[in-house]
Amino acid sequence: MALAFDEYGRPFIIIKEQEQKTRLRGLDAQKANISAGKAVARILRTSLGPKGMDKILQSADGDVTISNDGATILEQMDVGNQIAKLMVELSRSQDYEIGDGTTGVVVMAGALLEQSEKLLEHGIHPIRIAEGFEMASRIAVENLEHIAHKFEFDATNVEPLVQTCMTTLSSKIVNRCKHSLAEIAVKAVLAVADLERKDVNLDLIKVEGKVGGKLEDTELIYGIVVEKDMSHPQMPKRIENAKIAILTCPFEPPKPKTKHKVDIDTVEKFQTLRQQEQKYFDDMVQKCKDVGSTLVICQWGFDDEANHLLMHRNLPAVRWVGGVELELIAIATGGRIVPRFQELTPEKLGKAGLVREKSFGTTKDRMLYIEQCANSRAVTIFIRGGNKMIIEETKRSLHDALCVARNLIRNNSIVYGGGSAEISCSLAIEAAADGYPGVEQYAIRAFADALDSIPMALAENSGLQPIETLSAVKSQQIKENNPCCGIDCNDVGINDMREQNVFETLIGKQQQILLATQVVKMILKIDDVISPSDY
């Protein structure tokens, strides 16, 4: 423990209760941090690539998640170590920013840490290593731009998009029907995409899952699916050309916000109050009817009396629809959300070609489909699958695929997958390294080695000889000057990723390298860890 002395030689305490805290400094701290980071990366390493394995995660409440998605695995892990938490953050930020490549980024960071450990042992100062990494990452990003291909697609020719989404999906459990799922994802994204602004609002894509059936039954619905049923069992289950009133006010007498009391002290008052109450209900239903709506969707409930009145006037209604769903319905049907009955006008009604209730299986499960909407800009992907975990995992996989499709619409540059981009960067960095005088040169070379670890992990997971395969591919890239050679994970027999149709997005790859470098720099700069010791 550090003990400081003042000018009279008396010891004084810098850190409160320092006896009870553990402290690591200098090289020890860096090494401890590095090994923590590496441990996290080691967990994810086996999940990389199309032959990557899954992890079972059991939460504190005993719920089981089975996943292959790096971000999900790390999020569900009960991580206690601070540096490990940084890695979790890293994966999460890749997830928020890009949506895909969450495993790759952690493996990359782990490899960088491993390399820096060796450099530290050589006595190179951590800051110099960090600077070297920074330079190398810049070279890598430039190289990626250099080898990237623009690739053309439009609303009619979506096949390239589908291929890219398939690359993402092939590492997940859903790879059995990756083509149909990739198609669904692309169609969904294109349906909501704003091709002029090159932007996609993924909030407009709702992903719903229901246990049962098989994965092949997953479908894309140009409309909204809500897990609700009609408020009255005898209301019609199918409405064509529906005009929908979307309400956020309950079918109840108004409740003024100011405190008030209605005192009843005579029989007459009691009578008038009663009549007033009946009139309220009648008025509300009448207002809905007057504007010509044929379906009422309400965020709140309504009591039996209102329910029956609606039924009676032949006005089907759905109650207790959640806020998010309500918004989606409003967007899809082109209606306005109406907060008060007085403000209901015919223009504010949403329109849908078909609203139907569908029941599933042997239990009383019903879903409400709202289809053929006026504005088809909101879609729903409806997933079916054998069990709850498959559905959850499919949801996560589809989210990745959707993100990839969105990224491509934003920026249609792609690089080739299967580790080919990493190998090409590694070669470029290695070539450039000799041009740097000074200690950084070592760090830059180390960076190139770290990049190799991703194709290495891919080869390892696919059951190939990692070193042999990697060196073969590397020499092939140099010989043929072809940056598309990668690891043949699927055992097809071709190394050229262009022929295998394995694509990844350029921004995804660039982000991976930049994020990983940043985190590693941060970890390297720490030279003192003070933590409260166990009590």
Add this chain to the structure above:
Amino acid sequence: MAIDKLLKDEATEEKGERARMSSFVGAMAIADVVKTTLGPKGMDKILQSAGRGQSVTVTNDGATILKSLHIDNPAAKVLIDISKVQDDEVGDGTTSVVVLAGELLREAEKLVAVKIHPMTIISGYRMAAECARDALLKKVMDNKEDAEKFKSDLMKIAMTTLSSKILSQDKEHFSKLAVEAVMRLKGSTNLEAIQIIKKAGGSLRDSFLDEGFILDKKIGIGQPKRIENANILIANTAMDTDKVKIYGARVRVDSMSRVAEIEGAEKEKMREKVQKIIAHGINCFVNRQLIYNFPEELFADAGIVAIEHADFDGIERLALVTGGEIASTFDNPESVKLGHCKLIEEIMIGEDKLIHFSGVEMGQACTIILRGASFHVLDEAERSLHDALCVLSQTVVDSRVLLGGGWPEMVMAKEVDELARKTPGKKSHAIEAFSRALQAIPTIIADNAGLDSAELIAQLRAEHHKEGSNAGIDVISGAVGDMEKLGISEAFKVKQAVLLSATEAAEMILRVDEIITCAPRRREDRM
């Protein structure tokens, strides 16, 4: 160094072989639990709940058994989940799906032991499952066109399903009940319309199907016990005191006489309501909520039967059966649709009085009254009947039918074996393993029946080598028999669901190479 504390306290991590081991063992243990209940000679389990009362359930139904197990092993949870889904989706085959998944994993374990990568096994299993499904598709029979034959198909399916349950003694009786009930639904899968009432006493054979509708309620005192040509108003309204719904309203009075006045007004209000209801020209009034004594008396005066506190399902079913609508306001009697039935009467089953509505307009709904010696028997009978009803209703939608008694498994196994021979590479081991797992099901059925399974399966396989064989295990005579002649059939939808979900679950468990368990959330002792 300090990395041994990557995870929080008590969180555990199992890797590689150990993780795989633990999930294999867990899944197989679950499969072994339910294994002995498979087939017509399968045994039952007693489940005793840990909660208060230690209530006891005796059952043969896979989903019910698994639902009540408290499991810590994550892989086992996957299996329980598929069994639950099977129950929700097709209703039957809940045991088979778990047993098949367990067998697939058992085979996979052997392959992993000889260093075949799980991913290779998975791709082999996938090919095999696809092939098996195609084999089944080729062999299905569809008798949808021929109503007579279709009905006999349904009968056979019901008998096959019931033969493994407690109802097997009276399976013909119950199959007839189930088929009739499902045929009444006319193609809808809404099993809500079939009501099952359990009354202890009598024997299982005394159970019967009633075409009308039976409500487990009593008729109010002093009201007629028998009504012919009833007009029924079905309502969901408060018949105690009608609350004022305007917020903040309250009664403030300053003298006793005022209280009396208000009370009088309240009574008047109720009387008006009753008058309005009576004005509908009804002679029976069924309400979901309570009816207080005062309105009840008014109804009795008017000679109207008032039935209170019918539950939600009861009301909905009644509305469905009698064709009335559920009303909550009574201001315009001309537009409210009333329900009709020929006769309402109070009947006695065992010691209980029930209300029987017969001669109803829409014949969709019906009621099955189960009688039996004890509650446990009744509960199990209900579950069994539910299974049969589910399968039948699904078969009405998808009318493809297969033979039973291990026949589909042998057909699939044969095709899959064929595929294995044609496939080059390591995958063929996995495909072969798949076929072995399929054959395990008839083996278990034979084992449970105390037969010489090795002998029987070998015979069966030889039989199936011939083209178009109908051979399966005849558990009753203990030999290989012709399933078509014996009338043992199963629904295609059930078999397909079993095959696909079991493969999916096995695949999921196989893909795992690491298990991370969080520290269990600390709970305060609530004792």
